[in-house]
Amino acid sequence: MAAPRELKITPIRNGTVIDHIGNGLSLEVLRIIGVGDLDKDSTVSVALHVRSQKMGWKDIVKVENMELSPRKVNAIALIAPTATISIIRDYKVREKRPVDLPEHIVGVARCPNPNCITNRGEPVESEFEVARRRPVVLRCVYCERQMDDFLAHLI
Secondary structure (H helix, E strand, C coil): CCCCCCCCCCCCCCEEEEEEEECCCHHHHHHHHCHHHCCCCCCEEEEEEEEECCCEEEEEEEEECCCCCHHHHHHHHHHCCCCEEEEEECCEEEEEEECCCCCEEECCECCCCCCCHHHCCCCCCCEEEEEEECCEEEEECCCCCEECCCHHHEC
16 A cells, blocks of 8 residues: 655745634634735645644745735734744744733724724724733723623724
């Protein structure tokens, strides 16, 4: 019997690899990073349900020709707090770091309170402070509403 063929994801010359994404969350990560806005020559690779010694199962996203803004990294940290981000240049990992949730999150999510000033058409950007880290709970700095379901509220 022949050995099973292993499918490899091709390396990228320059870009970003987001690894250790919770199993099944890679499509949300793709939405956050806005892959629809990418140059059509940029390769995007997604690996779903990959075995991991550290996590059991994980997802991986590789995006060519893109480095993430701090806001996008913060949004990823909300839904995938175990993720790591690697910056690739000339096919080599030049920088690798875990996502880090800052004390304040600005402009990443909408407040779930429809009466909050940030949802009333005022020129005020949403801002949350981290009330708890495990599991993550945010508190709006304007109306103090707490939020722990981020997927529905990401901007």
